[in-house]
Amino acid sequence: MRRDWRRCLMAAGLFVAAARAEAPPSFAVAYPLAIEPGAKAYVLELPQDAYAWATLDAGLADVVVVDGQGRQVTAGPYVAAPPGWHPVTLDAPLLPVPSTADGIAGPRIQRSTTGDIIIEPGAAPADGAPHEWLIDARQPVAPERLEFAPFPREASLGIDIDSSHNLQDWTPLVRDASVVMLGKGDDAVDVRVVKLAGSPARYYRVRVSRGDAPWGTSATTVTLSGNVEDATSKDVAKRRWFVVAPTDTRSSGQGVDYDYRLPAALPVSALRVKLGKSDSVARFDAIAVEGEMSGEQLGTLVVTPGADTEASPSLSVPAARRDLLRLHSATPLREAPQLSVGWRPDRIVFLPEGQGPYRLLVGSRSARRLAWPIADAMTALRTDGGPAWRPAPAMVGEAKELEGRKAVEGTTPFDWTRPLLWIVLLLGAALVAGMAASLLRKPRPGAE
Known part of the structure; x- marks a missing residue:
């Protein structure tokens, strides 16, 4: 027993x-x-x-x-080594931003599908000279210095300079820097270089904080110097593209929303739009839908005649996993547009253990x-x-x-280990109790 x-x-x-x-x-x-x-x-x-x-x-x-x-x-997300950089110096035009009267909607500033700056004047532009200009470096540049072209007349200015990667979020670089061009000959004062430092950015904004700008709306250029990423040292996954047809279309205000459900929540990093044969020009606000009442504004896509082909440049957006995208057009189109989605696959690195x-x-x-x-x-x-x-x-x-x-x-499976452990403990206790009872019933040595 x-x-x-x-x-x-x-x-x-x-x-x-x-x-x-x-x-x-x-x-x-x-x-x-x-x-x-x-x-x-x-x-x-x-x-x-x-x-x-x-x-x-x-x-x-x-x-x-x-x-x-x-x-x-041993495995985890692969983080590429930092890329190499090389110096660059480029000339870019100063793009004037029209001034507007107080209480009137200001100009609309946005990017085209090529990334070019599009400036649309406000409802009632003011007659005064502009006090703000934009610079498109055409590529992300880690800035070091900005040099203004010689002034057409004498001027002493205070300059604010900001940088941005999307024309919406701006990072201050310099505040009230002195830019001066006064006098002639040996007594001349010529200070037209502003030293900069900051993260790489494609777009720059120049604002005159004091003084009158000598160039007004006339065409003038600046020289931007800095460093750009060496393309040969990039260690990134190749961007992939696939086409998505609209899954839902509904009126929204005076315009229309076109929704696109992706086959999975992919790390989307670029968008491209192709219009139907009956439409030639359109502007879309791209939105990543996150819930019934929430979404992330990704930017604006402007499609013009001849630019809606597969080879057209794309709108870059911050990479993130998204499964529902929306294009909002202020004016309804004859045909729903075709959306091309660009994404770079995540990479996993592992060590050959075992x-x-x-x-x-x-x-x-x-x-x-x-x-x-x-x-x-x-x-x-x-x-x-x-x-x-x-x-x-x-x-x-x-x-x-x-x-x-x-x-x-699936549902969480029932954990049998706990009841089995209790069963073993109870069986052990019963065995000990049985052994103790058996010993108590056994006659003592020498007892009659």
Whole structure:
């Protein structure tokens, strides 16, 4: 009898231990990875269909790499090495912003699909000379100095200079810098250079804070000097494009909204519009819809005749995962426009730990990638390999469904380990009690 109790207790204990052992994580899909052996690290690009499985609120933490035994290997988002830079000096025109009378709507400033500055005067432009000008550097420049062309007449000015990447958000660079051109000959004062410092930006704004600008609305140029990113040193994923047809159209105010539902929440970074054959020009406000009553303004797309082809420049937007986009036109069109969406896939880097073959697992309600110090590992590998070192590419194969939607949306399975543990404890207590009762009933030695 005592042996039977012990066997039952041992079997229950082994069952609980097996239940509490680490179970393989539940993921929606798996992708086989093909690599060339011998590299110290590998980098892969997430395929488009992976975003349909990766839960949006996990921030890609439910994307892991496992070895042939199903164990996670050191992996994480790939952050490219800082790019190289080279100096640049360019001439650009000063674009005057029309002044407006008090209480009247001011000029509208926006970007075309090529990124060019479009300035539309306000309802009632004032007759006075402008006191604000815009500069388009045509590319992001980390500024160092701005030199004004010689004045047509003597002037002493105070200048404010700001920078922007979208013509909406402005960063102050200089306040009340002196720009002077007075006198002639040996007594002349000629100070037309303003030193700058700041993050790379394409657009610059010049405002006269004191004095009268000598150039008014006449054409004049400035010389901007700084540094631009070296294109040959860029380490970025290639931008991909796909076309989306409108999924919903509705009237909005005096205009119309065109909604576009994407196949997944992709890291959208650019937009491009093509009009129907019956329309030749249009202006759209691009919006990323985030809820019933909320959205993020992405910018303005202006389409003109001959510019709505696949080769037309795009509107760059901050990269973020988005699944519903809206184009708002103040004037209804004869045909719904066609939207092209540009995105760059996220990249995952991993170290070849354990034994292959390696797999990429995507999509889980609860499983998450371990907090590996992947950034420190990349820093060490770049230090050892030099500035030109890059992780070797890993090719992603076709997806194989594992748990599918059950892994992402299913209910939490019941945890049997707790009741089983209680059962083992109760069985152990019963066994101890039975042994104690048996000892109490057993006659003592020497007793009659």
